[in-house]
Every structure is written in C-alpha cells, then in structure tokens.
Amino acid sequence: MTKSVNNESVKLRATANQHAVEFMLVGAIAIIVVMLFVLLRPTPISKVEIFIASAGIVAIIIGFFKSQEPYFSVEINCNNLIYWHKFGFWRLPRNNLVEAGIPKSIQGEFELELNAVGIKIKDIDEFLLSLSPRLAAKLLIEQRHIFLQAVKMHCENGNCPEDWLIEDSAYCSPSGKKYSGLLAMFGNRMAHFKLATGYDLMLTETVLDRDIWRFANLLNHWKRDPERVLNQLQQSLLRSK
Known part of the structure; x- marks a missing residue:
C-alpha cells in the first residue's frame, strides 16, 4: 500500500498500478536473453525460446499500460473523496x-x-x-x-x-x-x-x-x-x- 500525505489530504495508490517498471524490465531481460541464445548458436530458435520471448513482450505491454495510469488513484481529505483517472477525475463531497x-x-x-x-x-x-x-x-x-x-x-x-x-x-x-x-x-x-x-x-x-x-x-x-x-x-x- 502506497500513500502520500499532502497537508490535509491522503492519496492512495492502487495495487493494480504498481510494478510497471518491474514488468517492463523483466520482459526486456527475457527478450535480450533469448536473442543472445539465438545469435550465439547455430541451431534454430526453439519453441521454448519463442514462448519466453512472447511472454517478455506481453510483460512489456502490461508494464507500459500500468505506467500510463495515474500514480495515485484515490485522494481523501476532510471534505471530499476524489477518484483520479488518466482521463480526468470525479469528486464526491462527504x-x-x-x-x-x-x-x-x-x-x-x-x-x-x-x-x-x-x-x-x-x-x-x-x-x-x-x-x-x-x-x-x-x-x-x-x-x-x-x-x-x-x-x-x-x-x-x-x-x-x-x-x-x-x-x-x-x-x-x-x-x-x-x-x-x-x-x-x-x-x-x-x-x-x-x-x-x-x-x-x-x-x-x-x-x-x-x-x-x-x-x-x-x-x-x-x-x-x-x-x-x-x-x-x-x-x-x-x-x-
């Protein structure tokens, strides 16, 4: 759980929006490792390597979409509940x-x-x-x-x-x-x-x-x-x- 206190408000970060960098980093490493194996040996790429490379691409895509979300998704202060979205926000007075x-x-x-x-x-x-x-x-x-x-x-x-x-x-x-x-x-x-x-x-x-x-x-x-x-x-x- 990640929070940020700003004077009279507390901002909460959604668990689904976390670990974007980790997803992209793991995906990139998986793709690089597969490429090195393929380049450094004469045999064709195997099905396992294709699967690992595909999983790496998916991880990068997931990480990218996570990174596009607002860092904080919910803000609470004494008077308002605010939901933050990448396309705007809504505010609900208490x-x-x-x-x-x-x-x-x-x-x-x-x-x-x-x-x-x-x-x-x-x-x-x-x-x-x-x-x-x-x-x-x-x-x-x-x-x-x-x-x-x-x-x-x-x-x-x-x-x-x-x-x-x-x-x-x-x-x-x-x-x-x-x-x-x-x-x-x-x-x-x-x-x-x-x-x-x-x-x-x-x-x-x-x-x-x-x-x-x-x-x-x-x-x-x-x-x-x-x-x-x-x-x-x-x-x-x-x-x-």
Missing part, C-alpha cells in the same frame, strides 16, 4: 455520501458479490454536473463488465429489460433535471446500478489500495469522522516508511 458497501445478492445457498465498492449518493445532480463527459465515456466502457455482473445478479431468471444493456442518451434525474449525451448515459447507468444493487456508483477493486471490504469500511468511517480516518491513514504512512 455530505453527498450516504454509505458505502459491497453489492451482493443471495441466489439459493450462495451469496454473490461484485468485485467493487458500491457508493450511495444523496444528490445525483451534484455528482453529474461535476463529471466531465470524457471521463463518463471511459467509465461507461471500463465498468461494463461490472454492470453486466450486477444485471446477472439482479435478474436471476435472465429476463432483464433490454434497455439496460444500452444506456439511453436522455436522462431525467430524481430531482427532475434533464441531461443529454454522455452525462445522460452515465446517469442511466447509475440508475440501473441503483435498481440492480442499491448503489449508484462503483469503485472497482483494481483502483483501490486495499480489499473492497476494508475500503468500504474506510469510507463509512470517513463519513462519520473524517479527521480520525485521515489521522489513522497518516500514521499508517509514517509506520510504512
């Missing part, structure tokens, strides 16, 4: 957070959970008006798999409304405010998430610095006592140095 939890459903003897933290929002308009269309478009794509899982959990018989699978470009919020374009599509996605899981917004596990249960618990404690939570995070940072 007074607009109702609660956080893990979306789940009971199907027979099994309890199914989404691999994400669900967030209930008090004022949808306040959130949508602060969201850039560019980020909304990217999140619609990136969270598609989570949404499909939520739909599958909600519709046990598979008879979900077909319009759930394609977000409409017109949306009317609970307060009556009308949206169009990408913000409307994201508003409809939030409404569908709400119906399927009870939560409006999702933070997938890949953007978090800890498991989903601990992060949901962190947000709920932050809602009630932000100064205490920030102090605990700062102390954790000092102990990790």
Whole structure:
C-alpha cells in the first residue's frame, strides 16, 4: 500500500498500478536473453525460446499500460473523496455520501458479490454536473463488465429489460433535471446500478489500495469522522516508511 500525505489530504495508490517498471524490465531481460541464445548458436530458435520471448513482450505491454495510469488513484481529505483517472477525475463531497458497501445478492445457498465498492449518493445532480463527459465515456466502457455482473445478479431468471444493456442518451434525474449525451448515459447507468444493487456508483477493486471490504469500511468511517480516518491513514504512512 502506497500513500502520500499532502497537508490535509491522503492519496492512495492502487495495487493494480504498481510494478510497471518491474514488468517492463523483466520482459526486456527475457527478450535480450533469448536473442543472445539465438545469435550465439547455430541451431534454430526453439519453441521454448519463442514462448519466453512472447511472454517478455506481453510483460512489456502490461508494464507500459500500468505506467500510463495515474500514480495515485484515490485522494481523501476532510471534505471530499476524489477518484483520479488518466482521463480526468470525479469528486464526491462527504455530505453527498450516504454509505458505502459491497453489492451482493443471495441466489439459493450462495451469496454473490461484485468485485467493487458500491457508493450511495444523496444528490445525483451534484455528482453529474461535476463529471466531465470524457471521463463518463471511459467509465461507461471500463465498468461494463461490472454492470453486466450486477444485471446477472439482479435478474436471476435472465429476463432483464433490454434497455439496460444500452444506456439511453436522455436522462431525467430524481430531482427532475434533464441531461443529454454522455452525462445522460452515465446517469442511466447509475440508475440501473441503483435498481440492480442499491448503489449508484462503483469503485472497482483494481483502483483501490486495499480489499473492497476494508475500503468500504474506510469510507463509512470517513463519513462519520473524517479527521480520525485521515489521522489513522497518516500514521499508517509514517509506520510504512
């Protein structure tokens, strides 16, 4: 877990964004070693060497994409939760957070959970008006798999409304405010998430610095006592140095 304290805020680094340099370095070494073996002997390249070289290329690609992500993915201060993305950020004021939890459903003897933290929002308009269309478009794509899982959990018989699978470009919020374009599509996605899981917004596990249960618990404690939570995070940072 990596954190950075900036006066009154704490920045958290997602575990999925770490080790980019290591991936690229290991991949490059694997390719160089294979090339040396091939150049220094007369026999043709073997299948094992082709596999190692291919794995090295994949490692470099993974490392490259990791390096393109923001160094810190989540920022918390006394008043706001901020999610950082390479295409922008969204901000959720503490007074607009109702609660956080893990979306789940009971199907027979099994309890199914989404691999994400669900967030209930008090004022949808306040959130949508602060969201850039560019980020909304990217999140619609990136969270598609989570949404499909939520739909599958909600519709046990598979008879979900077909319009759930394609977000409409017109949306009317609970307060009556009308949206169009990408913000409307994201508003409809939030409404569908709400119906399927009870939560409006999702933070997938890949953007978090800890498991989903601990992060949901962190947000709920932050809602009630932000100064205490920030102090605990700062102390954790000092102990990790």
